[in-house]
Amino acid sequence: MSAREDVLGRIRQALGPDRTTPAEVVRDYRLTDGRPPGDPALLDLLVDRVEDYRATVLRCAPEEIGATVAAALDQGLGAGWATRDVVVAPGLPAEWRPTGSDVDDDRPPVQLAARSAAVTAVAVAIAETGTLVLDGSPACGRRALSLLPDCLVCVVLADQVAGSVPEALARLDPLRPLTMVSGPSATSDIELQRVEGVHGPRTLLVVLVG
Amino acid sequence: MTAVDLGMPGLPTAPRGVGHLRGDEPFPDAARTALRNGQQRANLGHATTTIRNKRARVVAELPDWAQLREAGRALKAATMARLDDHLEELERQVTAHGGTVHWARDANEANEIVTRLVQATGATEVVKVKSMATQEIGLNEALEAAGLDVFETDLAELIVQLGEDKPSHILVPAIHKNRAEIREIFARTIPGVDPGLTDDPRQLAMAARAHLRERFLRARVAVSGANFGVAETGTLCVVESEGNGRMCLTLPDTLITVMGIEKVVPTWRDLEVFLQLLPRSSTGERMNPYTSTWAGVTPGDGPQEFHLVLLDNGRTAVLADEVGREALHCIRCSACLNVCPVYERTGGHAYGSVYPGPIGAILSPQLTGVEDNASLPYASSLCGACYDVCPVAIDIPKILVHLRGEHVEAQTRLTPEAAAFRALSAAMSRPWLWHLTQRASRLGRLLARGKPTLPRVLPPPASGWTRSRDLPTPPTSTFVESWTREHGR
Incomplete structure (x- = not known):
């Protein structure tokens, strides 16, 4: 008998011939935050939660995105950064990109490690937990892009900001490779003291539009 | 002592001679040694107090914590009642999206499968994401015996591996070490480390970053565990903090994920419950820094070869016990360790298994058969703090008493x-x-x-x-x- 048949057979034996039918799962927890995506109070909450992870938030109007991305890179890399050291997601709107920045293509992922910063969009943000979700779409880029450069700038549009985890998951496609980012990479492995910045980007900057 | 059958006779428990579910000595003896280690007691007291307070703060923030907890419990109970169906669906979906599913009856079989898969790639190095399942089956030892180099990439796992130590906590395997001890391990074992390295946690984390960076970039094969596997979509989920998980899940050509069969959840929507319960219970954060999900392979993004190894290793024997099967609901958050007055004093090594603390005291004896971990059901004062904090409401004290009963019933000589x-x-x-x-x-x-x-x-x-x-x-x-x-x- 194959291992598959064996394991499934053991499960059936363990549960017995008259296994109990599971009761319907009651979902009486908060399914929505009660505020529509993009509500000003949700944007404030997102800012509070993202900053709590020691990430930086820059807020701007829709027409200021390009300039604010550049300002975020000033903060993350220090003034005088070279535009060729910044790599952007292939689907990032042209007006958001720093002039002269490098557009990610299908180069070997390790080549991204030499770049100092990446700029991407997000698919959804979760206000209550301060989480950004990237879904591998052209505007978010492949997973390696938001991982290897040491500084990550993410642009979040107001209507992408959902209040709660259930609302955010409902807007995502589980067949895409998803990365949920809550602050810069961190560890608490030494005396449970939180240290920001281990293997992932050590600096996270969020440009919040609206 | 005679063998004790927990639940249904005939369902095999985790085999002896492989993996890390059994200690060398009974809990009271190991605990007595551990209690004499004043440094470890101080480290543990400090760490568990910190994490308890953080958890309490972020749990209190959610007005619907009790409802989430009940939903988590009910979801797990419902999943176990149809475990065979959900696993078959998971297999169908992972396969449909380009992955390959393997089934392993026990630790030996899982180790053989993973070793064979790694060897087939021609790689000689493996990078690893921290995973309880691979710790449980002793995968590192099996890969090393086959001549492969294995690199743990989680900071605490790295500390344990470099220090030739054993993990003592589910979430923070090096919780028993303080910064000075970690500095000493790094200074002694990391080639080319800055001799001026201090015991500042930031500096230590940066030393680990530098040490592993190049390995990540050249790795061709990674091995991970999984926190959840979604049956309806074939989506796997790994929850982590440092980004080492993302490195392993994203950069290599081949990804091999070892998942206990109890980690399956029926629907994508179920993650809306667990992704709220888990981070707040484990690290005391509103959300952990990184959560990765993937379904099979995605052209142009991440590993182009994906293998999922579904592991039994005694889990079906646990499932056969109607009272004890609740132990399979565990989402490995480690909140029960952090509140346990016994764990706080003895530390994790005294339990002898990779699963220490209250959850380990009910899980390890059931996975191995109680005769191989007979002292663990007694390693508790039954105070109930573990049950109070468990995010899926596992009634650990009830199962402890149940296992004590099984153990006593099985005695043939008069004690x-x-x-x-x-x-x-x-x-x-x-x-x-x-x-x-x-x-x-x-x-x-x-x-x-x-x-x-x-x-x-x-x-x-x-x-x-x-x-x-x-x-x-x-x-x-x-x-x-x-x-x-x-x-x-």
């Missing part, structure tokens, strides 16, 4: 405890004998010499009690005598 209770039972069923016994116990006052408790050095079998507990000096009169004196008959 001193059983003899004592038989004698007590005989005395209590005859009033004249009971009164005589009570009056006779007054002789104990002679031993006490006026002190409120009897001396700790009583001869056996009484020493079994007095070695670690106070035995009060018997009173001058019994309750019935006092009552009769004050109120008449």
